[in-house]
Amino acid sequence: MHLKNLKLLQFKNYAKAEFQFSPEINCLVGKNGSGKTNILDAIHYLCLTKSAINGADSLAVQHGFDFFTLMGDFEREGKSLEVRCVVESGKKKQLLQNGKAIDKMSEHVGLLPIVLIAPDDTRLISEGSEDRRRFFDSMLCQLDRQYMDQLVRYQHFLKQRNALIKLFADKGKWQEELMEPYNRELIQGSKVLAAKRQAFVDEYSPLLVDYYSFISDAQEPVSISYETQCLEEDFDTAFRAAASKDFVLKRSTMGIHKDDFVFQIGGYPIKKFGSQGQQKSFVIGLKLAQFQVFHAHLQVKPLLLLDDIFDKLDDGRISQLMKLVADHAFGQLFITDARPERSKEILKGINAECVFFELRS
């Protein structure tokens, strides 16, 4: 699978631009602020219908305009697929496959898998559980359409339940019978989604262990443990028993939106006990394991986007990563670097087509 060309209109710093990509290695070089990461984000949009960086679509529209359009020609298993994404202020986001509008985003997500390795990936370790849930949810959504549909439904009912709790709090009265339809949905949804999360972590963990030791050349044991209350026998009762706590805190305190994925090294949380180098290796391990699990399930190699990694990684880790590139472990690759000479040097010995794009703002 690869992206043949990309057209951007009024997207971030690009008023109008077009790129023809190599199916192998594409290197986007240019000064800070020249729009390298923006190209990666445009690709992210076409594959996953949203930005990798910023939640709000309106932020990606070029200042002074009210819409952007992205268009990409992909080749997937020998067939071509034209994807167009249009975001216009005040309107519903549009996604078209070969000119045909897609109404449910879950029909698109997963078709064009993508893995992004970015400088701020260590957030996955340092930040709160929300970042980790988003990371695992994003993988599960790309692999399992039913997971995505179920998750969208869960989030909608969670919003409704939280709004209802606020209404109850304003009135000073809890109405169990009105709460019940939401309880049922969230309990049922939590059980289904938690079971899928658990099964995924069981499959994903061993891959992480392998890539961690490959990248870091070290032997400390690493692991991921999935922490949830939703798979416990008495979850139904516990969910309902939390009602008084929910009422006081004015939000739902039980369900898969409270889960965490705890990353460990030598049996202890890596957030507290891992060195900076161990943490960097760990997040690259997470992303390479993601690549592997996508490849295995979807039967295509995901696009791999490497944002600024030559700047952020030390030579040892770069050379391990380049071994994988040289072995053709990956498919199409996009690399950004503010220093072209460095990229040229690193990629010099690799036997693959490598095209450089010089960006200037």
Add this chain to the structure above:
Amino acid sequence: MNFPSKLIEEAVNEISRLPGIGKKTALRLALHLLKQKETVTEELSSALLALRKDIRYCTTCHNVADSGDTCSICLSVRRDKQIICVVEDIPDVLAIENTGQYQGLYHVLGGVISPIQGIGPDELKIESLIQRCAGSGVQEVILALPATMEGDTTSFFISRKLKELNIKVSSIARGIPIGGELEYTDEVTLGRSILTRVNYSSE
């Protein structure tokens, strides 16, 4: 958009507040009225004024009523007073009437439960439905609410409320459109129509 006259601009602003009508269409409609005789506009505006001023709602089912407190459906002697069909809004009554398949009465809720939008049971005609059903004679309630998350929640809530009254509660079937091919039906609809399949052997 720039307008040649203040009068046209004001008319366009008002007309374009209607659902589904943009500024362009509104301008076309305004210019169209200007080309017609003045009486055309007079008749239109008096019909709209009368609509707004004289409209009555049925105190029983909350459908529109031409005059008095009761709508023509509730008044009709030919309707089956033992069945009530619960709908979200007035257009749904028209849609079901047009099928010619239903002879019972209606109950218009005026919306569905959605706490995000501040709509709870008290904002809807749910209590009045319970009252109606608690009164004598009602045997069955058919829930004909939209197949959305909010529609389903509302149906669930109402069916729980009616449970104590010992009335048969059913919901309209959701499934494959007539003339529809299975392979082109989306998975959710198809899955649901399998779960709610019709048992031929019991008929």
